[in-house]
Amino acid sequence: MNTDRLVQLAHGGGGRLTRELIEREIVPRFGNGPLSGLPDGATLPSPGDRLVFTTDSFVVHPLEFPGGNIGHLAVHGTVNDLSVCGGEPKWLSLALIIEEGFAFSVLARILDSVREAADACGVTVATGDTKVVARGQGDGIYINTAGIGLALTGFVLGQERICEGDCVLINGTLGDHGMAVMSARQNMDFVKGPVSDTGSVQRLVAAVHEFGAEVRFMRDPTRGGVAAVLNEIVEGREIGILLKERDLPLAPATRAVAEMLGIDPLHAASEGRLILFCSREVAPAILKRWQALPNGEGAVCLGTVTRDKGRVVMETVTGGRRLVDVPRGELLPRIC
Amino acid sequence: MNYIDAFRDPAVAKQFVRLIAEQGRALADQGRRVHIMEVCGSHTMAIGRYGIRELLPENVELISGPGCPVCVTDPGYIDAAIALAGKGAILATFGDMIRVPGSTSNLTQCRVSGGDVRVCYSPSAAIEIAQSHSDREIVFLAIGFETTIVPVVSIVDEAIRAGVRNVSLLTAFKLVPPALHALLADTEIKIDAYLCPAHVSAIIGSQAYEPFAADYHVPCVVAGFEPLDILYGVNGILAQMLKNEARVENQYARVVRRAGNPKAQARMAQYLEPVDAVWRGIGVIPSSGLGLRPEFAGYDAEKKFGMPVHIGQQHAGCRCGDVIKGKLRPIACPLFSSVCTPDNPIGPCMVSAEGTCAAYFKYALRDVQQGGET
Numbered sequence: 001m002n003t004d005r006l007v008q009l010a011h012g013g014g015g016r017l018t019r020e021l022i023e024r025e026i027v028p029r030f031g032n033g034p035l036s037g038l039p040d041g042a043t044l045p046s047p048g049d050r051l052v053f054t055t056d057s058f059v060v061h062p063l064e065f066p067g068g069n070i071g072h073l074a075v076h077g078t079v080n081d082l083s084v085c086g087g088e089p090k091w092l093s094l095a096l097i098i099e100e101g102f103a104f105s106v107l108a109r110i111l112d113s114v115r116e117a118a119d120a121c122g123v124t125v126a127t128g129d130t131k132v133v134a135r136g137q138g139d140g141i142y143i144n145t146a147g148i149g150l151a152l153t154g155f156v157l158g159q160e161r162i163c164e165g166d167c168v169l170i171n172g173t174l175g176d177h178g179m180a181v182m183s184a185r186q187n188m189d190f191v192k193g194p195v196s197d198t199g200s201v202q203r204l205v206a207a208v209h210e211f212g213a214e215v216r217f218m219r220d221p222t223r224g225g226v227a228a229v230l231n232e233i234v235e236g237r238e239i240g241i242l243l244k245e246r247d248l249p250l251a252p253a254t255r256a257v258a259e260m261l262g263i264d265p266l267h268a269a270s271e272g273r274l275i276l277f278c279s280r281e282v283a284p285a286i287l288k289r290w291q292a293l294p295n296g297e298g299a300v301c302l303g304t305v306t307r308d309k310g311r312v313v314m315e316t317v318t319g320g321r322r323l324v325d326v327p328r329g330e331l332l333p334r335i336c
Numbered sequence: 337m338n339y340i341d342a343f344r345d346p347a348v349a350k351q352f353v354r355l356i357a358e359q360g361r362a363l364a365d366q367g368r369r370v371h372i373m374e375v376c377g378s379h380t381m382a383i384g385r386y387g388i389r390e391l392l393p394e395n396v397e398l399i400s401g402p403g404c405p406v407c408v409t410d411p412g413y414i415d416a417a418i419a420l421a422g423k424g425a426i427l428a429t430f431g432d433m434i435r436v437p438g439s440t441s442n443l444t445q446c447r448v449s450g451g452d453v454r455v456c457y458s459p460s461a462a463i464e465i466a467q468s469h470s471d472r473e474i475v476f477l478a479i480g481f482e483t484t485i486v487p488v489v490s491i492v493d494e495a496i497r498a499g500v501r502n503v504s505l506l507t508a509f510k511l512v513p514p515a516l517h518a519l520l521a522d523t524e525i526k527i528d529a530y531l532c533p534a535h536v537s538a539i540i541g542s543q544a545y546e547p548f549a550a551d552y553h554v555p556c557v558v559a560g561f562e563p564l565d566i567l568y569g570v571n572g573i574l575a576q577m578l579k580n581e582a583r584v585e586n587q588y589a590r591v592v593r594r595a596g597n598p599k600a601q602a603r604m605a606q607y608l609e610p611v612d613a614v615w616r617g618i619g620v621i622p623s624s625g626l627g628l629r630p631e632f633a634g635y636d637a638e639k640k641f642g643m644p645v646h647i648g649q650q651h652a653g654c655r656c657g658d659v660i661k662g663k664l665r666p667i668a669c670p671l672f673s674s675v676c677t678p679d680n681p682i683g684p685c686m687v688s689a690e691g692t693c694a695a696y697f698k699y700a701l702r703d704v705q706q707g708g709e710t
Binding site: 186246319 | 350353388698
């Protein structure tokens, strides 16, 4: 076995090998900005009065899946969390927890993806940390990123601002990430299988901040999918949401796998989608603007806000109506 | 996916809804209410998912039957599985089983307290696990109806061919026709027609339902799982009832043959033999299950480990039995949505994604406020 190509416990020990890992893998990719000289913390210029700050941990299995890897997710997840709060993402921290025996070749691919995604989003990896845990104590690699963004002026966001008649918009197809990971996890080798939508929504957010108070609320439908986000919003409120099954945007491969596994695509996670509530008046203008942007081509109106207290209801293709419930526990396959 | 869209066409659905309404009215004029049992859990889910109950006339009622293999699993089976995990076996199972209540615990709790329980999507995973853990015993939780039985029993076939000896099945296979017979024989249950399962029928063939039409004068229509299939099926049942006919109609001819799938039937007969089976809530139905033939005892977990499955204890207030038999609507159960929810299921009908109570909880808009005795 060729051990010099695998991460050893000593790579996290603080000695010569740690230095080597940082200098070979981190500095060439991220060492130009605030990380240059490897200070214990980053000193950053204040970008404005109000900041947005968030953190997220990434433990996806498998680490690489159709459409991306854990490195892309680690950037997009945090960038998107900042964006949906009305922030313009500026800086990220990057903390790696690597399992002993992890291949440097995979680590390099993941870090390349972090770099590529951060560049595309215009964010800087400003500080970081690397630890190594013993074999069996981690699942290859876990990543945590925290992010700081500048709060964009103009937005007045809040769930409580959503009212009857508002429109629910989304920038593309539902549940692609969830179904891509699920297919990869089960080794379903499709010729044209589902592809993760991992991507950034920050430009879509920046494109609508001038609509100010007409934009009520934004959220990214990650774990639990669109169903979880919509139910959370109407729970305990006087409002409900009506979706039309005919209008649900679904990628053919995602739809096929969801049918096979018996999973509702409304319950499957996205990692590059944005749900936006806005007044009916501005919805067409927002859709038009989004459709001209990358990651916005597939933007549609998913549904409308109703007076149906606390309920998310879908008008089905056959003309019936049904409740759209929150997913329960693990996403499980159907057995017959 | 155009093939699927063809069976979800809104314009065609509208036509069926109109035909069903007309026939429903004609039956109502004769003072008749129609109780159609949809036997299969996949039908129950599709009916919920497409809001089909809402599209039917008031005097046409769909009752959910015992066709979810997870729901009819007796607590004693779960007890036996937990006991095997306690002896160090790796349990391999389909996902829905991990939350089914046993007498005192379930497989999720078993896993939390150290039991090795693995969720599989395909039975072939059992062989893979067995090969990569040659020092451990792997027990596959072999439940299911006719559709699932053949792929699951292929584990034995594959194990024999590959010389894998550390894998076995804990069987609780169940057969649909004996249960349908038991329901019709129970005079307390009002069933006017069967909407017969799609995939099960692909194996057993539509001829399996002929005795019900002949002996009990109950129309039986085999229908697929798409919304138009179901509407078409209901429409076919009402047409028979209006003419006072009772025959087997195969409306899922794109998949189902009258004689079923002889290859699958032969494979079942090769490895399995009829046994009496316990159905949760219904009790023991003679010859309603399949167990491994004696020559495959080495792959039969009960025999291999000398641990026979006993009938288990159910939660005292749980009325899943009545729900499974179509005697009680989920919402009439005192536990429904107050104590028993998908997050905290007391009975198996709430556990499985295809369980009747789970379907009601998940999708129902209209029924939740109404009474439930049927």
